[in-house]
Amino acid sequence: MDDRSRARSAPRLFILQPASVVPIYRQLIDQVRRMVASGQLPPGTALPSVREMAAEYTVNPTTISKAYSLLEAEGLLQRNRGKPMTISARRRANGTxxxxxxxxxxxxxxxxxxxxxxxxxxxxxxxxxxxxxxxxx
Amino acid sequence: MKGVVRIAVLLCSYLAIQRWLLLIGLGLIAAGQIFCFADPRAAIQFGGPAVLMGLALLFMAVALPLGPTLRSISAPRTLLLIPDARVRSLLASALVVLALAAFVTGNIILLTPRLPSNVWGRMRPDTLFVWALDAEMVATLYFFCLTGRSAGGLLAVIAIGGVVGVERLWPLLKAHIAASGMSPSELLLLLTAGAWSVFAFWYLSARSISLTSWDRRTGGRLTPDRDLATSVSGSKVETRIGLSRAAAMRVQLLGVYSTAPIAKALLVPCLFVAVLFFAVLVGIVEGRHPAGRLPANFTGVYLFFLFFTFTIAVGLSTAAAAWVIARRSRLLWLQSGCTRNELFDVCERLAWRCLGVIGAPMGVLCVAAWICLPHPAGDWPRLPVAALAPCVCALYVGLMNVQGWRFIDVVAAVLTILLGLGSFMATPRPPHAVLAPWVFAAAGALAAIGLRALAQRRWRRIDWLVCKPQRYPSGLLRPVA
Amino acid sequence: MTESVVSARHLGKTIQDRVILHDISLDLPPGNVVGVLGKNGAGKTTLLETLLGFSRPTTGSSALFGEDSFTLPAAIKRRIGFVPQQDELVSTLTGGQQLSLTAALHRRWNRPLIAGLCAAWEVPTARRIQALSPGERQKLSTLLALGHEPELLILDEPASSLDPIARRQFLQQILEIASAQTRTILFSTHIVSDLERVANRIWIVRDGTLAWQGDLDALKESVVRLNIHGRTALPEHLDIPDIVSCRADGARATVVVSGWDDSQARDITQRLDADVEVESLSLEDIFVELHR
Structure with a gap:
């Protein structure tokens, strides 16, 4: 419990609304995309771990990891072994x-x-x- | 008035088993009466016993469950919002008691001219009515109080029962009352009315009427785990707790740690029943002998009644306990890892333990009465067998009732009751017995074995969607608050 | 291939001539949090308790960890935790006594975990259970199912009488358990907002059948409401696949479809010569629409 409340002392990054018509993983993807585009999340910024996110926003961890994986496939996020995920340096979205x-x-x-x-x-x-x-x- | 009648009907037919007993009892009475009219010579052999058996069934169907049923319909607090709901329930139960007393009296009056007077004696209709009324009233109030925590009500009933007993036993007091010009039945009527008034006053003014509870204490050495919430320091994940698995299962099933408090709680009611029956019996004996001379051997009949009470009280409580145990078993199936068969064995052992513990106070009483009171020669030693066999059957009826009241459950319950009645009718007076007592003893043993096999078979495929744990059972005793 | 934790084949249950469940087939791999959603009396409790083995299915079969539910061996039962809809606590005991009672029934019991949760959830351990509020009873009942750290946790309406804060704490604990990827949680509820937070899969029970089983996100994306405005009167038969409900009046129609794909919009626009507005639905709307 103590660990979690310490983690929660950091300000919230995203706004996730479970009751919205948009699935939570979509909300997260959209917000990361937007914040990267506007420079709020510069390259190299570490995102909270799946576990931390799940506890912070009280949402299912698989939902978070699904969003992270999709963002990684999109090239926006970079997975680092044993460390938190970071915003990739290459900002340009891939695809034709x-x-x-x-x-x-x-x-x-x-x-x-x-x-x-x-x-x-x-x-x-x-x-x-x-x-x-x-x-x- | 219509509402009152409706509640009265509800009170008589609340449980499925009640309706069945009512039906069978009425059938027996009708058959017995017809038989008496058709062939007066055989009346003593078949007609009379049939009517009496029917009346006993009626008594079991209506008077015994009346108290608990009244309690369970009075318990919801929403009842207070319905205008006059309590007044109506009270009037309805009074109506049931009056109607039953009138019915019993009418039937016996109808029956007596057909029977030889030396066996049945002659009772005046008003005496009979008052005694029937009193017996039912006391049974109702008694069971109402036994199934709840209203110690005040229980005390009132005990006091009244005691007064009746004292009045009967104490010739000095009797002489004093006789001097005031009251007949015993008038006095009893007065007492009955007094008891009802006390009860009605309490019932109407009680803020809340709680549901049944067996005992408020766990009566236990269950290691209290106060420190559970505070001792986070332990680094070992697995910790053994000082309570054996068997004990844990027992507490989960029964709701109390040790069965001793149940026995303790039942001792006073048992004493009360003994006093009550003694009083009623002396009244009936005296009613039959207007000269006022008590026959010398009436204590034998008293013993008979005492053992009969043992059967009813212990049988019913054991069946109820077994029934509740069966319903509390489902989480254990998951938590303890026992199979259904193993669980049956555990529950059966526990039900037997309940039988022992519930029967203990009454048994002590019976033995004490046996030693203290003079008992005539005859077939009396078979009394304990006759008293115990139906209780064992009742245990298995409770344990096998895991699929709701199916036809076979009703048949088993009715057979158990008939077995109890039959074996008692066969026991006291061998020359007049319908069947030899050993037939009933053998039938009892066979029935118990058969019911056990049936219960075991049902438990092998027990369905806990049907056999649901119930928080508010619709009557009878409940060992757990 | 990982074995499925919960599975059922053509499961049906009839109690006293009343069909409660009918032909339910399902498969659940480990690591999922499943929300079971359904109207009152739809058969949620019957489904969960039949899957658990409290009852033998009338038709078909159900299995937990590959073993027939009805005759679960002790080794499998140890891996299961269950919180019934109506708690089965021994009300003469105190909370702490009930905890040690249940602990004594299990082989392993994570005492520090339960002690921590007792403090965090503010469960009174020294008071008699009959004096507890319904919410406190529910919390205690849930704790009893967590102590042996089950791999499969089945909860029947676990949060119905909890206040918002307690409910949030409870959901956080559920997620904590779910973060260990091998644990599976199955819970029924009609509080849709809880379900949207913590469940990643959803079973919708309707009239004893599974009206939907699958990913929550997939459900949200595939069930949409179409508001169609035709330039001329619309044909009687709209010919749109997977219609759930349809209300048409002249040139306008409101259609709810499942299995929606955005590429269908263009096709419908051209075929019906109409404007098509695609409206996403919240889970609550979807639930209501599926019951129309």
């Missing part, structure tokens, strides 16, 4: 452009649907996307 476009496909669909409902024109939406991407980079 087509594959990566496929990943954003659901978001685009949702965006287009919302735009249709709000009666927005295609060029206005495209301009907005262009502007947003220009700001981020």
């Amino acid at each position: 452009v087509a594959q990566r476009l496929k990943q954003v496909q659901p978001h685009v669909e949702a965006l287009v649907l919302a735009a249709r409902q709000l009666d927005l024109r295609e060029e206005d939406l495209a301009a907005l996307i262009r502007k947003q991407m220009g700001e981020d980079t």
Whole structure:
């Protein structure tokens, strides 16, 4: 118990909501991706172990390890023998452009649907996307 | 009024076994009465005993479970929210008692002209009614109190029973009462009404009526493990605990460490029953002899009644104990690693131990009565056998009842009861006995062996989804709070 | 190949002419935390207790660690812990006495673990069990099943009367046990939020059958609600695979499907000439939809 409460004294990194419609491992993957992209998690940062995460957020350890494995396969995380997992130095996501476009496909669909409902024109939406991407980079 | 009648019906038919006994008892009574009318010469041989047996079954079906049933329907606290619920339950139980007393009286009145007067004597209807009423009232209150913790109620009943006994035994007091111009039955009616009033007052004003409990103490040397919560220091993972496996299993099954407190708790009720029966019996004997002269050999009949009480009390308690033990066995199957067969052996041994411990106070009483009271010649030495055989059968009836009340369970229970009644009817007066006593002794032994085999077979495939542990049993005794 | 911890083949149970379980087949490898979800009276307790061997199945078979449940040898029983829905504590004893009683029944007993948990969960060990609150009884009952460190832990509604803090502590302990990858935990509940936290697999019991068994994540991803807005009136038969429930009215329809794959959306859009909005569902919604 004591070990665990000490571990919990560190501030929380993620927001995991078990009751959400998004599965927990997805929530974790999305948040790691976003934090890596925004530089909140610079390369080399050690992530808490599966056990620590499970205890901290009271979620099943297999859920955490599933998320970690998927992130590792994606190239975002690096597994180190006997040490915690770290953010890999190579930030660029792997896969072809087509594959990566496929990943954003659901978001685009949702965006287009919302735009249709709000009666927005295609060029206005495209301009907005262009502007947003220009700001981020 | 409709509500009262409905509760009264519920009180008479709460348990499946009650309904069966009621049915069989009524059938026996009807058959016996018809037989008496059809052939008065054979009435003494068959009709009379049949009616008496039927009345005894009726008494067992209605009067004995009435107390515990009343308690178990009064226990839920939600009852307090229903207006007049307690008043109605009380009226309903009074109604049941009155109806049964009237029914018993009516049947005996109907029967007596058909029988030779030297055997049955003549009782006045009002005397008979009052005695029947009193016997049932006391049985109801007694069992109501025995199954609970209301020591006050128990004391009241004991006091009243004691007064009745003293009144009967103490000629001086009797003479004094006679001088006041009251007949014994009027006095008894007064006492009965008084007891009911005390009980009704307590019942209506009690804030909560608890469910059955055997004993509040563990009565035990179970090593208290207070330090369990504090001693984290031990580095060894496996620690042996100073309690034997056998003892642990016993406590888990029975709920108490040693069986001694059960025996201790039963001693006072047993004494009470003895006094009660003595009082009732003297009353009946006197009712049959209006001259006021007690026959010299009535203590023999008293012994007979005492042993009969032994059978009812010990048999019922043992069956209930075995029943509860069977229901508490399922976690042990998992925790102790015993197979179902091994578990049956453990439970059987424990049930026998219960029989011994429950029977001990009553047995001591019987032996003491045997030594102190003069007993006539006859077939009396067979009494203990007649008393014990149905108890053993009852033990196995309780132990084998692991699949709910199936047809065969009902048959076994009814046979056990008939065995008890039959062997007692056969024992005291050999010339008038329907069957020779040894027939019943042999039947008892055979029945016990058969029931044991059946119980063992059922336990081999005991299904704990059906034989569920119950926190609130619907009546009778329960060795665990 | 690892042997499965719990398995059943066409398991059925009928009690007094009432069919409670019907044709359930399942297999559970070690290292899983399974949540058993079902309405009241769906047969959760019967399923768990039949798997445990308290009862002989009417049809089919069930096995724990490869041994027939009904005749489990002692060596297998030692690897199992069970917390019944209604505790079976000896209420005349104190909590501590009950603990040492159960400890005496087992060959091994992790005393420091239980002592630690007693303190952490605030289980009163010196008070008589009949004076404990339902929550305290439940905690004690759970402790009794943990002391011998079972490899398979079966809990029937273990957290129903616990307060939120106690429930969280309890779930943390479950996860602690689950982190040893060889342990298996099976628990029934109708508190969906607990289940979403700690379970990685889920069995949904509906009317005595297993309506779903599999990964919790897979369930969440594969059951979705489709809000279809057609430009013209929709056909009577929508022809979408694995429909769970469907409510249609003219050009609009709300359809719940299982076995969803995002690639299906495009196909439906084109075929029905309609906008399709795919809505993910929470476990609670899924549970309700599966019972429509």
